[in-house]
Amino acid sequence: MRQAEMIDLLRVHDERGLAALQVQTAPLIRYVIAPILPDPADRDDCLGDVTLRIWQSIDDFDPARGSWNGWVTAIARNAALDRARQNRRYATEAMDEHLPAREPTPEEALLAAERREALRRALDSLSTADKRLFYRKYYYLQPTAQIAAELGLTERAVEGRLYRIKKRLRTLMGGEAHG
Amino acid sequence: MDDRDLRRDADFDGLLAQLPPPPETVVEGVTPWRRSMDRVLWGIALTTLTLNVWCLDTILPAIGLVLMLLGFRALRRENPAFGIGYALAIARLALFCPMAVWQATIWPLPGGEGTATVLTLLGMGMQIALCLCLGLGLSAVRREAGLTSGFGRTVGLLVWYAALICLAMVSYAGLLVLLLLAVYLLLIRSLFGLSHELDEAGYAIRPAPVRVSDGALALAIAAAMLAALALAYTFGRTFPMDWTPAEPSDNAAVESIRADLRALGFPDVVLADLADADILACRGAVRVVVDETRDHPLNAGRSVTEQRGNTYYSERVYDQKELRLRGVSVELPDGTWRLFHHFTLTDETRMYGTESICLRPAYRENDRGWRAASDVGGRLLCTQDGRPLTAPYYRLGAETYTQSSIFRGDSRRHDIFAEFSLPNKATARRGYLTYAVAEQMPGGILSSWVTYTHQRTWRQYPARTAKAQSMLGRGLYDGAFAAAQDAIQFFPAYTE
Numbered sequence: 001m002r003q004a005e006m007i008d009l010l011r012v013h014d015e016r017g018l019a020a021l022q023v024q025t026a027p028l029i030r031y032v033i034a035p036i037l038p039d040p041a042d043r044d045d046c047l048g049d050v051t052l053r054i055w056q057s058i059d060d061f062d063p064a065r066g067s068w069n070g071w072v073t074a075i076a077r078n079a080a081l082d083r084a085r086q087n088r089r090y091a092t093e094a095m096d097e098h099l100p101a102r103e104p105t106p107e108e109a110l111l112a113a114e115r116r117e118a119l120r121r122a123l124d125s126l127s128t129a130d131k132r133l134f135y136r137k138y139y140y141l142q143p144t145a146q147i148a149a150e151l152g153l154t155e156r157a158v159e160g161r162l163y164r165i166k167k168r169l170r171t172l173m174g175g176e177a178h179g
Numbered sequence: 180m181d182d183r184d185l186r187r188d189a190d191f192d193g194l195l196a197q198l199p200p201p202p203e204t205v206v207e208g209v210t211p212w213r214r215s216m217d218r219v220l221w222g223i224a225l226t227t228l229t230l231n232v233w234c235l236d237t238i239l240p241a242i243g244l245v246l247m248l249l250g251f252r253a254l255r256r257e258n259p260a261f262g263i264g265y266a267l268a269i270a271r272l273a274l275f276c277p278m279a280v281w282q283a284t285i286w287p288l289p290g291g292e293g294t295a296t297v298l299t300l301l302g303m304g305m306q307i308a309l310c311l312c313l314g315l316g317l318s319a320v321r322r323e324a325g326l327t328s329g330f331g332r333t334v335g336l337l338v339w340y341a342a343l344i345c346l347a348m349v350s351y352a353g354l355l356v357l358l359l360l361a362v363y364l365l366l367i368r369s370l371f372g373l374s375h376e377l378d379e380a381g382y383a384i385r386p387a388p389v390r391v392s393d394g395a396l397a398l399a400i401a402a403a404m405l406a407a408l409a410l411a412y413t414f415g416r417t418f419p420m421d422w423t424p425a426e427p428s429d430n431a432a433v434e435s436i437r438a439d440l441r442a443l444g445f446p447d448v449v450l451a452d453l454a455d456a457d458i459l460a461c462r463g464a465v466r467v468v469v470d471e472t473r474d475h476p477l478n479a480g481r482s483v484t485e486q487r488g489n490t491y492y493s494e495r496v497y498d499q500k501e502l503r504l505r506g507v508s509v510e511l512p513d514g515t516w517r518l519f520h521h522f523t524l525t526d527e528t529r530m531y532g533t534e535s536i537c538l539r540p541a542y543r544e545n546d547r548g549w550r551a552a553s554d555v556g557g558r559l560l561c562t563q564d565g566r567p568l569t570a571p572y573y574r575l576g577a578e579t580y581t582q583s584s585i586f587r588g589d590s591r592r593h594d595i596f597a598e599f600s601l602p603n604k605a606t607a608r609r610g611y612l613t614y615a616v617a618e619q620m621p622g623g624i625l626s627s628w629v630t631y632t633h634q635r636t637w638r639q640y641p642a643r644t645a646k647a648q649s650m651l652g653r654g655l656y657d658g659a660f661a662a663a664q665d666a667i668q669f670f671p672a673y674t675e
Binding site: 003154 | 194197200201202204206208210211249252253324381383385387390391392393394
């Protein structure tokens with residue numbers, strides 16, 4: 001089934017669209033969540049979560065704002081991170097239950113927003129190849145070995161390039177000023 | 180690293196955890212398969228298309244084979260079809276590289292045309308097998324991901340490839356060229372349609388890790404090829420000549436004949452170079468006819484434009500004429516004639532590989548006035564480090580071949596070729612060819628032609644000998660070669 005046809009069926013909540021989604025998009029979803037969730041059982045559960053989220057929020061997909069793969073990738077990543085945080089919270093709940101949650105102050109929130117904008121501008125100045133490498137490591141959270149295999153590089157070469165990219169980003173973001 | 184640096188690193192890493200979603204250029208590029216698949220597809224495309232200019236018919240396939248190797252290398256562990264594809268890509272490159280290097284030498288392949296044909300067919304077979312491995316590998320990936328196998332596009336690709344090979348094996352002209360072009364375009368379209376086979380299933384691929392990065396491997400292959408080509412050009416572009424010291428003659432009979440020839444007007448500069456056997460063959464000479472000495476350029480000259488009135492005249496001017504050709508004919512007591520074609524090169528003439536002399540003898544097929552009265556002989560001479568040296572021609576013999584011309588069409592020729600190489604660090608480089616003819620029809624012209632072909636640069640690929648260039652008949656200045664023609668022509672019955 002073609003992708004456009006599948007999306008149309010999903011929009012009208014036709015179960016044939018869901019069946020196609022489960023088959024055609026599963027490899028992409030698994031690819032995104034695998035580096036974040038090491039446990040196979042967690043991955044299977046997360047796959048179901050992502051499929052459900054897509055089914056429920058299909059109306060939020062706007063082709064004018066991005067591609068289908070980009071939208072699915074974002075949902076899959078966020079779902080995997082949520083599950084990973086949930087797993088960590090269960091593991092540390094006993095230790096942390098007496099510590100109060102700390103919300104950022106308005107000043108801290110404003111500073112964080114400025115820094116995120118500075119990072120976005122700095123990222124825009126990177127080459128496409130460097131951007132892809134950087135996002136693979138820090139957004140997709142892929143391990144260095146996976147990045148190296150997929151890019152035909154050695155792990156050492158990947159680490160070296162990431163180091164240089166981070167250094168460049170720090171310099172572009174003002175270096176000492178963000179210490 | 181102090182606490183401040185550590186805090187800064189932690190802050191930056193915390194910021195990275197809040198990365199905004201990636202732009203589309205990043206999303207479409209973060210795949211486990213696209214890089215390797217694009218390389219395989221481009222590799223197949225570049226090894227299919229050939230452009231016969233600027234050595235692109237070698238460079239593009241070389242790049243394509245390396246791309247295929249790198250692409251299949253990443254996919255080699257995914258399934259057996261890709262694994263076989265990787266092995267075939269290595270084999271194909273291993274077949275191509277030595278052939279490409281060999282073509283930089285003047286030496287023919289062992290086994291000649293037969294070997295070339297077998298290797299070409301082997302390469303074509305491997306190419307089809309690679310396409311098949313690609314299609315089977317893609318199908319396996321799709322099946323593993325729970326999708327239909329999608330082998331249809333591969334079948335289309337194989338059909339177009341087979342059509343291309345069939346057309347390429349037929350010598351053709353005219354409309355079939357358009358058909359070939361159409362098949363090429365359909366082939367490329369099929370190829371890149373294949374990449375969509377992995378739009379969904381490709382995310383399940385797990386590329387194999389590498390110990391040597393793609394870039395390092397490609398650079399190593401390129402460096403090895405360049406080194407091999409440099410060696411081929413250095414050691415494979417000249418004939419191995421057998422230079423020996425030229426001893427002065429101490430034969431009294433030779434000296435006597437030499438004196439007689441001198442008395443008849445035989446030029447000393449040619450006489451001094453003749454071997455004893457060639458002088459003895461002129462015993463009892465009754466007449467010597469000396470052709471006009473001519474100097475010939477072996478360079479492109481320069482264009483000079485002159486205005487005379489309202490008209491512009493353009494001509495080519497040669498400041499240097501590197502080759503001197505002389506012709507001497509000796510009439511012998513039995514009525515036969517012994518001909519000498521002598522050449523001398525200026526000391527400044529640089530040598531870059533091979534030289535040749537094409538002799539159209541007086542007894543050639545379309546001239547029945549003369550018949551051969553001896554074999555063609557001759558020798559080369561030079562002075563190196565003050566020592567006079569002499570050598571036989573590397574190869575001297577008759578050749579029957581077909582020469583194509585846009586004016587004359589295809590013509591069958593039977594000529595004598597002398598092939599040789601001359602040392603750069605030598606002076607007084609010269610030589611001659613000699614043979615005897617007997618008259619069959621009195622009163623006719625005696626016409627003996629030579630074409631001297633000189634290699635004027637080492638930069639040629641594939642490497643061609645001066646003789647091969649001469650046989651093409653492409654004119655006096657073509658590619659890496661320059662040529663000059665001269666002739667002995669006179670009417671023996673009317674010349675004193």
